[in-house]
Amino acid sequence: MFSVQEKKEIARKIEELLLELSHPEMPDEKLKFLLQVHGKEPWSWANIEPNWFFEDGKEMGYNPFNEISRAIFKNKQKEEQAAALKEERKGK
Numbered sequence: 001m002f003s004v005q006e007k008k009e010i011a012r013k014i015e016e017l018l019l020e021l022s023h024p025e026m027p028d029e030k031l032k033f034l035l036q037v038h039g040k041e042p043w044s045w046a047n048i049e050p051n052w053f054f055e056d057g058k059e060m061g062y063n064p065f066n067e068i069s070r071a072i073f074k075n076k077q078k079e080e081q082a083a084a085l086k087e088e089r090k091g092k
Helices: 004-020 064-091
Strands: 035-038 045-048
Touching: 004 045, 004 064
Parallel strands: none
Antiparallel strands: 035 045
């Protein structure tokens, strides 16, 4: 469901949030967590694990479709922003 880069970003933010809580039962580093995200379709899902978990050569789940889809989505966003800016400039 998410690209590898998005998974890394989500994992980083989750770890930051958990560490900020300073809960006495939490370790100071290398938190262990597994976030399961379910999309709107039964086949749409992602497991998010801490980034450090992949430092030993273990590879993060990779789906070429997700990588390509994300790139297409970002490109479409850029095109829409450029078109909106162009329309805004026309109105001035």
